Amino acid sequence: MFLTAFPLLAALLTRDPVLISGITIATKLPWLLFSLFTGAISDRMDRRRLMIGADITRCAIVVLLAVTIITDHSNIWVLYACAFSLGICETLHTNCAQGILPDIVEPDQLMIANAKFTSAQVTSAQFVGPSLGVILFNTATALPFAADAITFAGSAALIKAIPNVHGVEAPTTKLRDDMLDGLRFLRDNPILRRLTAILATLNFFYFAAAALLVLYTSDLLHSGELTFTALSVGAALGTVASRFIVSRFSTRFGSTGTITLALWVWAVSSVGIAFTSNRYVAIASYVILGIGNGLWTIINTTLRQQLTPARMLGRMNAAFRTVSWGVVPFGAAFGGVAARYLGLRGPFIVFAIVMVGSAVFARPILKPLSSEVIGTTVRT
Secondary structure, three states: OHHHHHHHHHHHHOOOHHHHHHHHHHHHHHHHHOHHHHHHHHHHOOHHHHHHHHHHHHHHHHHHHHHHHHOOOOOHHHHHHHHHHHHHHHHHHHHHHHHHHHHHOOHHHHHHHHHHHHHHHHHHHHHHHHHHHHHHHHHOOOHHHHHHHHHHHHHHHHHHOOOOOOOOOOOOOOHHHHHHHHHHHHHHOHHHHHHHHHHHHHHHHHHHHHOOHHHHHHHHOOOOHHHHHHHHHHHHHHHHHHOOOHHHHHHHHHHHHHHHHHHHHHHHHHHHHHHOOOHHHHHHHHHHHHHHHHHHHHHHHHHHHHHOOHHHHHHHHHHHHHHHOOOHHHHHHHHHHHHHHHOOOHHHHHHHHHHHHHHHOHHHHOOOOOHHHHHOOOOO
């Protein structure tokens, strides 16, 4: 809910595209600054406890933000501070979540588990959450943040119910060395290295456009909050739908073919998003974008879990996100500046050009990847 309410609140405080893109910068900058640290911590401590602590902290942050709104003390800098703090907690929670999943799922069920996990997460975060966020925001500006505090508390309670299956050994290495181990592991594995490079490039240009989605909706589609929500809901529907086709595609086309298909799906959708002024075409394009996102996320996550020893999962995921998500703040900043000088449609056109280029050159880029990788399990 707060992911939708944040840009809506920012748009009430300013119409400057650079300042609005700053929300995305503040949210994603912790992936660059803290992901290696939180990833190393997740391999050294009880992942359940860390996830619970992250959720309780996030609960407190959104409560404080709601209070500043109610007391009329909110401003763009308060939003930045809250977004940055929530982003730090997200790095810890996410690194632990992807590390703990292989501990509670049988190896041959990992892809199915990732598909279910992704679709459930997207359904709540992009389908139910945004819709409720807009409704509550229109009722009272502080309401979606207060409601999200309840959901973070509920998340902590649910995580506590997960059996403690992650054995933690007393660390014998320095934390700094553990952080560097994740980067070395990512660098030395050609499959993971290329997947990281692809996602880093796409994230940079995608978030250059996505950071301005609220202005895209109002100024280019000439629509309001309902369309803004429908874009997120459409992407969520596409991602959920991908759950039901990913196994069939991966069996038939292998990992290389499925990821290439995901890139082409993204390319088609990005062209529609960049050049349309029709809200229905934009919504349909976001549904297609979601399908590509689901195919990519499920295959990519499964590969990383299968190719990484259990003791390295937190550090590897942290290194992966430090690179692939660490570029997002710079992409968002680029988008804000590009929109100021090239017009609001500029960042969306650039994203479409990059997506088409990535799809065209996908095969040679993904050369080390093969369909046999999906059947490989590394759990030592």
